[in-house]
Amino acid sequence: MSTQVHANLTEEQVTQISEELDEPEWLLETRLDAYEALDSLDMPDVIRTPGRDWTNLDALDYETLVDPLDWDEEKDRVDAEGVDVLSWSDALDEHGDLIEEQFGSAVDTQRDYLTALSTALFSAGTVVYVPEGVDAEDVKIRTTMNSRSLFNYTLVVAEESSSVTILERQTTGTNVDGEQYYSGIVEVAAEENSSVQYGTLQNLDDDSYNFQVKRGHAGTYATVDWIEGNIGSRLTKSNVETRLLGDASESQIVGAFFGHEDQHFDIASRVWHEAEHTTADLVTRGVLDDAARSVYEGVQDVGREAWDTNSYQRENTLMLSDESEADASPKLIINNHDTEASHSATVGQVDEEDMFYMTSRSVDPESAENMLVEGFFVPVFEEIAVDELREDLDDLVVERLRE
């Protein structure tokens, strides 16, 4: 099935990318293995019910979208004291062994067609290395996409008892026209007693197709928290995942999206409880206007050995227009009875009584609705510990409401 890009993609191109970046042999081999595997890999899973494909990835014309050798970006990296925030070539020079050990351990480089494609072709990206015992805040990465396609790869390694907050912004430059394809992979290794908070604010051009896989491994007493804000792109397929591998590890996945026009957001939050005394909290809120469409999948998987698990999931969607559509599937998979788990999902519109209250206080209906929408996001904002990300997200929400 997966021949979309194959026609204009060659082994030589993959080798050329690797050589230009002056990569070690093992990475070239990993890339070539991923390239070879494209033939046998399927597109990422999407939910299908009788008569309805929740997201259709097959219709995309990757052959036109992906130009393996033509990539251009503007990267802005702000590091914090004691933390290395490096480009791939610098990182490979300085931490070659560490990268070889960690690369591909959280995200299977061949998990599906688009991930393998990303592995084979990535040229942009960042390595964040937090040494043992270092507490760091405010690592910032800003990616501005300046080419038709961009494959970005981020690796975060937090050593024992360290902590780091990383904020990533994704935008499109002004000199790119037409449809674009952005593919981002983020791997997080959080070692014993470390804490990683990774926030993403995706505000790509409305003509772009956006595929993201973010996955973290949390060791004993470790915390991996994700914040996923989606505002831009025409089609987003995003997977945010944590494996709780160490006893007493924790993860929180906070998501917010605001779709308008013909945007399509396919958002998944997944967590696997694989050790004892682990805790997960999944919170997503989204607003849909115009003909926007959302797909939400939440998975809480409690393994056989995950004694004393606590796992919670909430998802709420607000629909502002008649043409918008929302699909949701919050899933619970429980293999250990020593579990307290719950999930809930709701879909609704702006509450009529709230509107009435506001308009009876002489707020005009449009402002009233805007205030209620902004208020709808508050429970999610409250979960965002990074002030800057919260403020930026709030600004983008307000900006969209004024459009």
Added chain:
Amino acid sequence: MSSDQDHIKETDTEKRFEFKKEEKSAFEAEKGLTEETIRVISEDKDEPEWMLERRLRALEQFKQMPMPDGWPGAPDLSEIDVDEIVPYIRPDIETRGGVDDWNDLPEEIQDTFDKLGIPEAEKNALSGVGAQYESEIVYQNMQEQWEEKGVVFCDMDKALQEHEELVREHFMTKAVPPSDNKFAALHGAIWSGGSFVYVPEDTSVDMPIQAYFRMNSDGMGQFEHTLIIAEESSEVHYIEGCSAPKYSEFNLHSGGVEVFVGENAHVQYSTVQNWSKNTYNLNTKRAICEADGTMEWVSGSMGSKATMLYPSTVLKGPGATDNHITIAMAGEGQNIDTGAKVYHNAPDTKSTIESKSISKDGGRTNYRGLVHIADGAEGASTSVECDALMFDNESTSDTMPYMEIQESKVDVAHEATVGKIGDEDVFYLQSRGLDDDDAKQMIVAGFIEPLTEELPIEYAVEMNRLIELEMEGSLG
């Protein structure tokens, strides 16, 4: 307990389900599924030509469709070999379409159903009763007062002869077409027996009518078809019970149920399923509900090796309502995959789904549900609640709901919880003098009470007995 319920008290519940009868049949189709088999079944039943054509068409569809086995956590169906199934066994009875006097039944069939408590239940609480033994209805009776009002309750084979036009219009055309899934197609090809219920306009059948299905032969498949047509402003409650003794070979039950709820009509369909633990229970049940009509599905799934059952309702007319109450209990080696499907295709439609599941001794329960709200179904509201109770660490409980919302003026809520049986609750009851087993049993009885409340007393008692039996196995 009043003397009315003596039959329930006096019969040892376990015995009622576990006994076997020596098979004695007049006609047994060859094992396997060929066009020839189907022609023979159809001819033996003296069916009209169009029915044979529908059967053959369904057979073609069956052959082309894939097994429904790609779903995460779904039961393993690889053991099912359709060629090993005996699709059609006609019990040894002279009268076609069963007898209507209990005493005319052959003694062994009488005995079987006596043990199940069928005739007494009828006398006491039911408007009518039908009993199916293997592939055909062996006994069918309707109280006279309902017959006089034009209510029809008969077996499907008889309905095909006597109400051909109604059957032709509704049989696997609108609600459950054979193309729905592989086992609906199989059902369409080799269905046999089942009930036909017709309730005329403005008629309320205020006592439940009941059908009881039993498989008694090894390697048997049962494919009964139930068709219920409730005209405008009518009301009926239909109860279905199922059981089979345990044999070494697997059995396959693939029933089809179609319910047509007219304007402002009210239909309740209750099932208590206790198939033996070698039975694959793969049913397709669907209702189409017109304006202001109400459809209620009450399902208890206790037995079977694997169950895949998702009763669905299409809310076609404005103001139509659907209620689902589902209870599943899975013990050792069981995979009970149940749920509900609701399509809101009109404004102001409402649905509620309440699912309770209990898994223990390595059993697996899955909730798999779909709520679809179509564009234009303004004012639709739905609420889904799933609760799962787990007894031990070998068991599994999955909740997989799907919600598709194409309309903004809606109210959609889904909620689920999973927990273990509370140590504190058990302790509380024990401190009041109950032993551990009784305490757990009582907690489970409380957990499923919303279901038992909806059932007539006979069934509620039976449900509780079944659960007691299941619990004894695990705790005793």
